[in-house]
Amino acid sequence: MTDHDIRLGDNQYGKAETRLVRVDRHDDRHEVTDLNVSTALAGDLAATHLTGDNAGVLPTDTQKNTVFAFARDGISSIEAFALRLARHFVDATPTIHRARVRIEQYSWARVADHSFVRDSGTRTTTVTYDGTAATVVSGVDDLVVMNTTGSEFHGFHSDRYTTLPETHDRILATAVRADWRHASAADTDWNTSHREAARHLVEAFADTHSLSLQQTLHAMGERVLRHREELAEVRLSLPNKHHFLVDLSPFELDNPGEVFFAADRPYGLIEGGVVRDGAPDPGLAWW
Known part of the structure; x- marks a missing residue:
């Protein structure tokens, strides 16, 4: 050598x-x-x-x-x-x-x-x-949101190790990390852009009847891009904050979807991006 x-x-x-x-x-x-x-x-x-x-x-x-x-x-x-x-x-x-x-x-x-x-x-x-050249990425982190209904998860692939039951009604909660890349670093109203992008993220989460957290992720990114023309790309990281229905039958009690165990870990982690067609490549690493 x-x-x-x-x-x-x-x-x-x-x-x-x-x-x-x-x-x-x-x-x-x-x-x-x-x-x-x-x-x-x-x-x-x-x-x-x-x-x-x-x-x-x-x-x-x-x-x-x-x-x-x-x-x-x-x-x-x-x-x-x-x-x-x-x-x-x-x-x-x-x-x-x-x-x-x-x-x-x-x-x-x-x-x-x-x-x-x-x-x-x-x-x-x-x-x-x-x-x-300059690349500007804005975002939000640790934005905790929850839907107490309007979320399902079923029809997934199963193998010999699968124990998760299918559900047609569950709590969906996550701590959003989202980053959105501006198409240009030219002067803009950064505060308004951020406020409106964050608003559309939250509204999309609330408005989407979710069949998977992946579907919700795409709906959130897509809504931001449709309403904020100055943005070229949105990337999201969504940990699934699981809430499991507690079995109260040992205490001779029913549980009609009211008492849950909020699990800390492990948790599902869903990540992905939504990109505007024709958006310029930033030429600089930003993620």
Whole structure:
């Protein structure tokens, strides 16, 4: 074996999970923006890996400080904030050729002018920029939804190990992770786009009489694309939060679909994407 038989592979580095809270202090009420920001940079970084020469390395501490400094100017949306950071890291650092910024925004519901309670669901974005093109992906994570009827599961393949009974009425619950790719990184009303996409996801879940969670997944993605022309693709990850009817007969009690055991694990995990025909290939990895 010679030195030519081994080479440096793909690599990146960054600052993970910089926690940032910004309070916009208006005279009559406050607004809270609560973020978790992760940055990852890639480029001409062979020297630091092979010889320990760090001349081309922008320290991860600098990346963290940039997040805080840029927040001083305000955060109109997490997509716009991530785009600004990604473009800065690539355009201002000669050795950096790609930046990826992932932001999670934690929701706070207002209870008074200056008081809040943590809300459900986490808004997300991932922006990738290579000096020429940018890809913007928005999404939501841990959005827990449930239908207490209107869900079935039957007609599935069975073999010698199958014990699951068919059902024509079950609880369907999941914690939605959804990511949707914008057709363009051009300026848009990111907040409206996100709010409406999330609304259509939830409404599709509620409106679909489900014969499988796979069917529900497709209905959710399809509805988002039909109503939001700025989006090219939706990808969803739906864990099936199983609810099993409890047998109360040992206690001489009936159970007309009222008492359930909410199972923690194992659980079914359904994942897939819905793509608009003719949507441009982003050219950058985004999933």
